[in-house]
Structures are given as C-alpha cells and as structure tokens.
Amino acid sequence: MSRHIKVYKFPVPYTHNSQYKELMQLAGRIYSKTVSIIKKTHKRKGFWLSINTTQKYILRWAQDIPLHSQTKQALVEKYFEALKGYFKARKTNSDLKPPFRTPKYFVVIWKNQAVRLLKDGTLRLSMGNGRNPLYVLTTLPQGVDIRRVELVYDRKQDQYFFSVAVAFESKTEQLGNKVAGVDLGVIHPIVASTEDQTILYNGGELNAKLQYRNKKHAEFQRKLSKKKPGSRRYRKLVKAKRMFLKKTQNQINDILHKYTTHLVGWCLSQGIGTIAVGDLRGIRDRVDYNSTANQKIHQWLFRKVSDLIKAKAETVGVKVVFARESYTSQTCPVCGAKHKTSTRNFKCPDCGFMGHRDAVGAFNIIKKYTGESLVVGSLAYPVGVRYSSHLCCPVSMWSPWKPTIEWARTS
Template sequence: MPSFYRTQTLKIEEQPIFSEVNAASAEVWNSCLMLMNFYQYQRGYPHAHRDFYFGKDCEGWMDKKLTHPLLHSQSRQAVLQRYFKSWKSYSALKKSGSIQQPKPPSKRKNDMTTRFKKSAIRFVEGTLFGKRVELSLAKGQPKIDIPLPSNFDMSKAEHIATLDLCYNYGQWTLHFSYKYETETPGTGEEVVGVDIGEIHPIVSHDGQDTHIYNGRYIRSLYRYRNKVLAEFSQTISRCKRHSKRWWKLTRRKWRRIRKIDNQIKDALHKQTSKFVKYCQTKGIGTIILGDLTGIRNNMSYGKRANQKLHQWAFGKIDELITYKAKSVGIKVKTIDESYTSQTCPKCGNRKKPTNRNYTCSCGFKYHRDGVGAINIRQKYLGHFGAPVVAEMGSTRMAPPLGFRLEVPVASS
C-alpha cells in the first residue's frame, strides 16, 4: 500500500534544555567533519579531499566512533545520516554539473535542529498536567517534557515518524512528521501535465483544458518581502552592532518577515489544494511535473537572498502537489522538461516564445505558459513533437482558463 508523509508545526515555549540539545547536535555534526578528515588522512587522501564520496564503510566506521553524553543514540545517528546525505547530494550535483561550484559539507555549526525518532517520543495525557510529549535523551539524562495545546489530536500519535526541535527567528517549534497509508489507491486514467513557472505557479493541461493558476499575489508578497528586508537593513546598518536598538530592530525585522513568509506559504497551500481537488474531480490518475532543476539554473537572480527564496518556493510547490496528490491516491511523476517550452505542439518545430503568446510558422498560436504544460504531458505519453491539436479534434484549442487567488491585499 502506498504511503505518504504529512508534517505539522507547533510553536512552543522556550526551555533552557532546547539550546543545549541543539548545541549537542551541532557538536556531533562538527565531530563528523573532524572524523571525515581523519578517515581520509588515514587512507592517504589529501586533507579535506573533495572529489570522492566515502560511502557505507565510512558511515559505519564513523557511527562507532561518535558518542554524545546528552543525545539519544538515534538523535545522534540522525545527525550522521544528515551529514552523509549532504555528501551524497554534493557528489550527485558534482556529477550532473548542474550547479557551478557545489560544496561538500565542511562548515562547522553552533546549533542544529535535533531529530527525535519514534522510540524516543512518548505522548502522555494526564488529568493533572494535560497533554504532553516526552522526548528521550541519552540514558541517565532526564527526559524533555513539553506541554501540548489542549486541542492537540492525540490519535495521530501512532502515525508519528519523527519529531524535529527547531529554532527559527527567535521562535522554538516542533515539527511532527506523520506517516499514513493512502486510503484510496488512484483509479483515474487521465494524465495531467504541469508546468511550474516563475510567472504562474501552476499551469496544467489535461488533454482538453489548460488551467493557469495566477501568481500575481504570490509575486507581490515576494516583492513586499524584499522591500521590508531592504528598509530594515538600511535602518539596522545605522545602529551599533549588538546594541539594544540593533537587537530590537533585528527582532522586529524577522517578525515581519516571518509573517510574510506565512502568507506566502498559505497562498501556495491554497493554490496547490485547489489544483489537486480539480484533479480529483476530473478523474486524473497521474500528475506529471517538469523537473525543476532546469528552471532554477536558467533563471538569473539579482541577489543571493532572492535565489534562496525562489528555490524554496519552487521546491515547495512540487512538494505540496506531491504530498497532497499522494494523499488522495494520485500518482506523481517527474520528467525532464527540456525544450517543452519551445516546441510547437502542432508541428514539432522548435522556437523560443518571444512574448506571452507562442506563435509558430505553421499557424499555431497559444498562450505560452500552456505550451509547456501540453508538452510535458505529451513527453510523458511519448508523443513529444507529434501533433496534439489534431488529436484533440478541433482546429482551435480552448483558451486557457485562469484561476486567481482571492486574497486580501498584503498589509504590514
């Protein structure tokens, strides 16, 4: 039976132990860095060798060497897994050549999110102290005891997979990740192609209709975020670093940013939910997403911060579609989307669109964002470059239908 994960975030009150635990995770991470240098040196590799991924053997060797007096053994292992995952993605990136200069994990950390696995998590519901979650540390250490809100759904406890203790912009949060089985395996036969773009977050084509989910509101939030950041950094730069006023403004800045980020997140949730709901009613069995690594590298960014944000949003859209679709039994597949925005769906000629309409010498004319979605679908079905317009039985395709997100204008 297919399964899917769902996450939930919960804000919690600070406890002194939290920063100790996250500092401990960072210490384990720093030990990984040191042990890797030692491992490489022992085997005659130059110091901080970067071109080779040391696999399972090294992981097992390191696992035996790592200890920590405070952390639960599985929380310690989670750091190790994260360290090697980071090596794996570094070597994959290096191989694919898609990013200019990938870096292996080499930066020391002062604090790091701590992960607790199932056996270290216990939910308690007492009459006196209400709902709580207990997190285990190393043997002999007292457990961390965190109160939960009274409306917390305890029935989810059996599905819990991991729990992360995070610190972000002055706020402590718990990230629960739950594992569920899919209730209804997908029955739909239809296939929908999805183009995730900068202008419109989602453009879909299901063989008949093209739908465009408007991205104007989300883009305005991004612009607003950048504006707020710029304004604050100007004021903050005039203060003495770490002075009382500096801290006050910095805290205020992140409070504002966190609020905008939540609005962006909320908008992405609304758009993706709307799309998945539509797929369900249409009997869609498979959603085809274009592989986004291409877009990320083709886009030019003004600032580093911008880039981070865009990457986050793109990653978020396909992540959200994937988990929402899987939870209702729709399959999600990813294909390489090269040339899908340039190829004419009618005659197969390649031409880069110059404005918002795609026009081909064969007479084909369509909204440029729809073309990408049509071709992604065709590519998956194996008819890429074959005429779709004829297949659809009409000389003129239905114009794309737009969906605008009905939301209030961003306010401070």
C-alpha cells in the same frame, strides 16, 4: 502501499516555558549520561557498548528521573543514531571525532505507546507509572496514526513546540489514467494542462509579496549598516527584520499551500492519475531575470512548489513524475514548429493549432512524458485561479486528514 510521515508543530504558551525547560534538562541529563558511559567504556576497554546494554544501564541509572521509560530508551536510540552516522562518515574522513558532546538540554521524545489522543484533540503524554501525564492542546482529529511526539525549543523565537509525527498511507493504486502537464513559471507560478483542460494560477499576489519582501529586506540592511553592531537600536532593528521576514514567509507559504492543494483537488476532479512536472533546469532559459537575487528566489520557489505538489499528490494516490527533458513554451505541441507569440494566444502558422500561450509549456511536458504527439481538438478556454485567503480545494472535503477518498473515483 507506502507510508509517509507528516510533522505538525504546536506551540505552547510562554507561561509554561520553565516547566518545559526543566523537562528538556532531564532529557539532557539522560542523553549526556549515555554519551559519557559509552565514551568511558571505549576509552578504558577499547570497545563500543551495544544499544541493549546501554538501554538497560540507563533505565536503571535513571529510574528516579520523572520521564517515561520509553522516553529514556528513545534518548539512547537517538545517541546510537548519531554514533552510526559517525561510523559511516569515518570511512571517508579518518580525522573525524566521535560525537562526545554532552548537552545540558535535549529534545524530549514520546514514542507512540506513551501518546494518546483524547476526543477533544488533547494529547496525553505519559510520564511513566505513578506520575501525572502531560496534556497538550492540538488540532489533531481522531483516528490519526501518531508515531512520535517531540518537545523542541526554538532559540530564535524563544518558543517551545510539540512536534507531532503522523503517518499516512500513500495509495499506490492510481485513481485516474489521465496525465496532466505542470509548468512552473513566474507570471503564472503553476499552469496545469490535460489534453482538453487548462488551469492557470495567478502570480500577482505572490510576486507582489516577493517584491515587497526584497525591497524591505534591502531597506533593513541599509539601516543596519548605519548602526553600531550590538547597540540597542541595532538589536531592535534585527528583531524587527526577523519579525517582518517571518510574517511575509508565512504569507508566501499560505499562497503556495492553497495553490498546490487546489491543484491536487483539480487533478482528482479531472480523473488525473499522473502529474508530469517540467524539469526545473529548463526554466532558467525561459525566464528573464533582472537580478541574481530574483533568480535565487525563483529557484527556491520552483523547488518548494514541486515538493509540495509531490507530497500532496502522493497522499491521495496521484503519481508525480519529473520530465527530465527540456521543454519550451515556444514549440507547437502538435507539429513541433517553433513560433514566438506576442499575444495571449499561440497560433501555429504551420498546422493551425491554437491555444493559450501559457498553456503551451504544459502541453509540451505532457508530450515529452507520454512520448506521443497530442491530438488536440477544440481547446476549452483556460480556467484562471486567483489567490484569496479563502481559496479552497475544488474537491470538497479533501484534507490531509482524509487520505482515502472513495468519492473521488466516481467524479
């Protein structure tokens, strides 16, 4: 069993901004006090205080500050993490200065014992004995293992968030023994194959979104270059550009999330225990890029998709491996003959293997991973999946909240 942490962010209404600002200021005072006593001791006496001594001192010093005592301790811990990073980095860079910055505002931290999830999804954050707790509306279901809650501020959006870290147990015991090869591409962002099944994810919507974003972005840059920096019109345009990018990014993420969730559900329904993802370095050679900007976007996309697949698959006990060898979509997966095709079907002139052109890459990944040549019989025609805003996971009820899925074993 290994555990992994997923972080959920819940924005809070603007009307509460001043209250949260005050809280972050209180945290800033405690953090800055921690910095200053450690700095002072080091300067006067030449040694670094221990974390226990500092925590005791801070708890006494800050007893009237209306925050939970664990919050205060967590702030001291946060500083010691920064200090530890400094000691480590100092080994290679002796000019480095210690982290002695004293911020006015700081992240407010609630450790698990100060957090309770009520039945309706409201988080109850304790502020310490005798003080009113803080209530935050969330969509978290009952029974999740909340490790930590943080109040953070996003300067760009002028928005406060509660970020909630939830722990999940990953299953190391595998559910199935089949292997799926996953090929990431441009026309089809994801193609997955087992020995007898193939699933193709349509890239139309995604590519349209990416192209539209590029076009609009260039348009914004062109308009901005004609305005005087700092002027009212310039600032307005910058704001509009930021809003636009945020919106399209959300749309793109939605597609990627729906596709990867669908893929993991499909793997479960097929009894697949291992997903082999093709090495991303190989992609460069197989895709015609018409610009370096395009290349960058696709590299980002491949990285993002493979990260999502890995994170989601591992929550449900499907292993993900990266085939660290180049593969190609022009090699026959059965006999290894090279063959370029211009139609949708790949037909090997040497051995007669026939299959969908886009599935050949995924077959070759399985072959690379298992080290065996495939004995491919009659291939089922690939299943195509097209994005829609209602696209669901093929295995019903699969959700990150239900990482243990008994029913998957029988299907």
